[in-house]
Amino acid sequence: xxxxxxxxxxxxxxxxxxxxxxxxxxxxxxxxxxxxxxxxxxxxxxxxxxxxxxxxxxxxxxxxxxxxxxxxxxxxxxxxxxxxxxxxxxxxxxxxxxxxxxxxxxxxxxxxxxxxxxxxxxxxxxxxxxxxxxxxxxxxxxxxxxxxxxxxxxxxxxxxxxxxxxxxxxxxxxxxxxxxxxxxxxxxxxxxxxxxxxxxxxxxxxxxxxxxxxxxxxxxxxxxxxxxxxxxxxxxxxxxxxxxxxxxxxxxxxxxxxxxxxxxxxxxxxxxxxxxxxxxxxxxxxxxxxxxxxxxxxxxxxxxxxxxxxxxxxxxxxxxxxxxxxxxxxxxxxxxxxxxxxxxxxxxxxxxxxxxxxxxxxxxxxxxxxxxxxxxxxxxxxxxxxxxx
Amino acid sequence: xxxxxxxxxxxxxxxxxxxxxxxxxxxxxxxxxxxxxxxxxxxxxxxxxxxxxxxxxxxxxxxxxxxxxxxxxxxxxxxxxxxxxxxxxxxxxxxxxxxx
Numbered sequence: 001x002x003x004x005x006x007x008x009x010x011x012x013x014x015x016x017x018x019x020x021x022x023x024x025x026x027x028x029x030x031x032x033x034x035x036x037x038x039x040x041x042x043x044x045x046x047x048x049x050x051x052x053x054x055x056x057x058x059x060x061x062x063x064x065x066x067x068x069x070x071x072x073x074x075x076x077x078x079x080x081x082x083x084x085x086x087x088x089x090x091x092x093x094x095x096x097x098x099x100x101x102x103x104x105x106x107x108x109x110x111x112x113x114x115x116x117x118x119x120x121x122x123x124x125x126x127x128x129x130x131x132x133x134x135x136x137x138x139x140x141x142x143x144x145x146x147x148x149x150x151x152x153x154x155x156x157x158x159x160x161x162x163x164x165x166x167x168x169x170x171x172x173x174x175x176x177x178x179x180x181x182x183x184x185x186x187x188x189x190x191x192x193x194x195x196x197x198x199x200x201x202x203x204x205x206x207x208x209x210x211x212x213x214x215x216x217x218x219x220x221x222x223x224x225x226x227x228x229x230x231x232x233x234x235x236x237x238x239x240x241x242x243x244x245x246x247x248x249x250x251x252x253x254x255x256x257x258x259x260x261x262x263x264x265x266x267x268x269x270x271x272x273x274x275x276x277x278x279x280x281x282x283x284x285x286x287x288x289x290x291x292x293x294x295x296x297x298x299x300x301x302x303x304x305x306x307x308x309x310x311x312x313x314x315x316x317x318x319x320x321x322x323x324x325x326x327x328x329x330x331x332x333x334x335x336x337x338x339x340x341x342x343x344x345x346x347x348x349x350x351x352x353x354x355x356x357x358x359x360x361x362x363x364x365x366x367x368x369x370x371x372x373x374x375x376x377x378x379x380x381x382x383x384x385x386x387x388x389x
Numbered sequence: 390x391x392x393x394x395x396x397x398x399x400x401x402x403x404x405x406x407x408x409x410x411x412x413x414x415x416x417x418x419x420x421x422x423x424x425x426x427x428x429x430x431x432x433x434x435x436x437x438x439x440x441x442x443x444x445x446x447x448x449x450x451x452x453x454x455x456x457x458x459x460x461x462x463x464x465x466x467x468x469x470x471x472x473x474x475x476x477x478x479x480x481x482x483x484x485x486x487x488x489x
Contacts, residue, residue, distance in 0.1 A: 063416070063418035063419060065416065180391065226391070228483070
């Protein structure tokens with residue numbers, strides 16, 4: 001029996017709208033900004049096909065409308081078509097978040113026949129040499145373009161997604177133009193966020209203030225110009241923001257993630273908050289986890305908020321920002337998000353921006369001119385633990 | 390190349406359909422009708438549901454306004470003037486497409 005949270009003395013909890021299913025941590029790419037944890041779940045720990053389908057069923061019954069099949073690379077799961085069929089039959093709006101690597105034309109057609117609603121395809125840039133260098137996957141960019149063509153032929157709606165960072169921020173217009181060329185209806189340009197593996201590459205990825213200002217202005221111009229052609233969703237660099245982002249639309253308010261091994265998280269990076277205990281779908285029904293799970297109730301409402309959050313007029317806009325960022329930068333998951341101008345830790349963020357960007361400004365200019373002959377930025381990739389150039 | 394576009398005129402003669410990947414769903418948990426689209430779930434009121442259910446890719450907005458005016462006993466011109474900005478917003482968001 002699940003008690004609604006309001007009866008247990010908490011603020012009323014709405015049913016979740018979205019579930020992100022991290023089907024696997026396996027991935028053929030090695031993006032330096034990967035936000036998955038340093039320790040990845042092994043293949044033999046992954047939920048089975050029937051465990052995933054049972055989780056989808058519980059999610060749909062709980063009120064989830066959107067299901068995002070993600071990873072790692074979800075196409076690495078051999079049962080991707082069966083999982084898609086099951087999700088669609090439960091009435092879930094099913095979105096595949098993929099790098100494209102692992103999809104074939106035949107598989108795309110099967111996904112389409114299974115009723116897949118939408119695909120979000122990632123790119124790492126618009127030029128093969130630099131994009132493949134970022135993904136650590138030779139030939140990856142060309143393959144993604146083929147996948148986009150198959151998706152288009154199958155008629156599956158497409159969003160092109162690009163994480164932007166110091167090395168590719170000059171390509172925003174090219175990304176928009178590529179999205180149109182590939183027949184995407186939407187493009188998502190998300191500035192890199194520093195969680196998980198990305199933190200190891202922060203110095204190579206942090207955009208400069210000039211880049212951020214330019215990107216914001218390009219996006220505004222293009223949005224007006226492309227109304228009815230392409231929807232542009234842009235996630236600005238929160239290190240440069242005045243106020244924090246409404247991370248996850250508020251902790252435990254809109255959605256949740258399920259990790260490859262079945263742990264249910266209020267957000268993608270929540271496991272960096274070590275004192276939280278996360279329930280597993282193998283042990284507890286999803287409804288109980290959502291309404292009564294300790295990790296979910298830890299930062300709901302405003303009871304947990306310190307000042308200046310608790311009396312802040314923006315607390316219902318940004319819900320105090322990102323708990324994982326507070327953990328990472330202030331060492332305290334309950335602290336005000338340090339990017340907030342009102343946070344006592346804001347100075348540390350500013351110092352970090354300066355440390356991470358000033359030395360490398362010349363490289364930035366070079367890489368926009370030519371992406372082959374410049375010295376390549378040293379990224380740390382998973383698996384080798386060393387610099388590769 | 391990034392095209393320079395002008396939004397097409399939308400009037401009584403316009404015919405639209407929901408784009409693929411956009412659909413209505415009864416949300417039993419919240420007891421409402423929602424329009425599902427990529428990254429969006431839009432809760433609709435009764436009028437919005439009625440309009441969207443009329444959209445079939447064949448009848449133009451004029452015809453649809455005419456049908457709705459009989460059903461809701463309201464002046465057709467008034468309904469058409471309400472429908473046009475509603476449809477324009479969906480076209481802007483690429484959730485509806487103009488036919489032909």
